[in-house]
Amino acid sequence: MKQFIKCITLIAGIVVLAACGGKGEQTDEKKDVTYSYSHENSVMEWTAFKFESKAPVKGTFNKITITSVSEAADVKTLAESFGFTIPVSSIETQDESRNAKIIEFFFGTMSTVDLTGHIVKLADDGTAELEVTMNGITDLVKGKYEIADKNFSFKATMDIAKWNTSKAIDVLNAACKENHTENGVTKVWSEVDLSFTTKVVENAK
Numbered sequence: 505m506k507q508f509i510k511c512i513t514l515i516a517g518i519v520v521l522a523a524c525g526g527k528g529e530q531t532d533e534k535k536d537v538t539y540s541y542s543h544e545n546s547v548m549e550w551t552a553f554k555f556e557s558k559a560p561v562k563g564t565f566n567k568i569t570i571t572s573v574s575e576a577a578d579v580k581t582l583a584e585s586f587g588f589t590i591p592v593s594s595i596e597t598q599d600e601s602r603n604a605k606i607i608e609f610f611f612g613t614m615s616t617v618d619l620t621g622h623i624v625k626l627a628d629d630g631t632a633e634l635e636v637t638m639n640g641i642t643d644l645v646k647g648k649y650e651i652a653d654k655n656f657s658f659k660a661t662m663d664i665a666k667w668n669t670s671k672a673i674d675v676l677n678a679a680c681k682e683n684h685t686e687n688g689v690t691k692v693w694s695e696v697d698l699s700f701t702t703k704v705v706e707n708a709k
Contacts, residue, residue, distance in 0.1 A: 538575040539582045539654070539704045546570065546702035548590075553693040555686035561602075567594035571622075579704055580626055583649070583656045587622035602680075609679040613672040614639040621645075623658075632658055638667045645698070657701040665694040 548568055552561045569589045576582035592611040595603050611617075621636040624644065632649040635642060647660025664673075677690050684690045 535706075536709045538577060538707045538709060539579050540575050540707060541570055541572045541582065541586070541702065542705045543568075543570060545704070546700070549699045551697040551699075553695065554684050554691060556689050556691055557686060558693060559686075561597065563595060563597040565590050565592075565594045566596050567591050575707060579651050579654060579656055582704055583651070584623055584626050588620065590619040592616055592619060602683075605676065605679055610669075610672045610676040613675045614669065632660070634658070634660065636662070636667075638664070639669060639672075641667045643667060647698070654704050654706055655701065656704065658699070660698045662696045662698055663694050664696055669694065 546568075547564075549562065549564050552563070553559065554561055567590070571585075571587040571589075572582060573585040576585065593607055595606055595611075597603055597606070616639050619636065619638050621634055624633040624635050626632050626649055630648055630650065632647050634645040634647065636645050643666045645660050645662045647658055649656065649658045673692050673694065677684050677692055681690050684692055
């Protein structure tokens with residue numbers, strides 16, 4: 505019996521030591537890092553539509569200023585701090601004549617020099633709210649966002665009619681009637697697709 509008790513005690517001791525040893529070997533995989541914004545790793549694109557057949561016209565802006573906190577503990581927190589200022593004079597559609605007409609007849613009719621805004625909310629379900637100011641009006645754009653590793657992306661469809669742009673669209677259509685007419689109908693849609701992607705910088709503490 506004594507031998508049996510000694511044997512059980514020895515086995516129990518080995519189990520305890522093994523458990524303690526295993527726990528000591530575990531490492532915390534959480535990275536001790538922060539994240540910051542990089543303009544060089546960012547792309548903003550928009551797609552407008554003309555004709556009743558909704559032909560896409562793609563473009564971007566050559567100058568975009570993004571503001572954010574200098575560093576954040578995670579990508580989502582960093583993205584939630586994003587604000588932006590975009591000079592409309594930097595619009596780029598790979599067509600100088602079209603660029604000039606959009607600046608003069610669309611944005612010029614509204615007397616809009618800059619587009620400004622900021623991220624209002626990034627919900628856990630992947631939905632996002634962006635506040636945009638244009639033509640003296642501030643309103644929300646609702647879309648979707650994704651975070652994968654150090655990559656953040658946002659996509660949405662912006663109905664620019666909410667910013668009282670109907671007159672500006674009419675003036676642009678009149679100035680570009682030949683290029684905006686299909687089957688006798690001159691049309692530019694008020695919906696504009698937006699896309700923003702960025703790869704943030706990981707900083708070791």
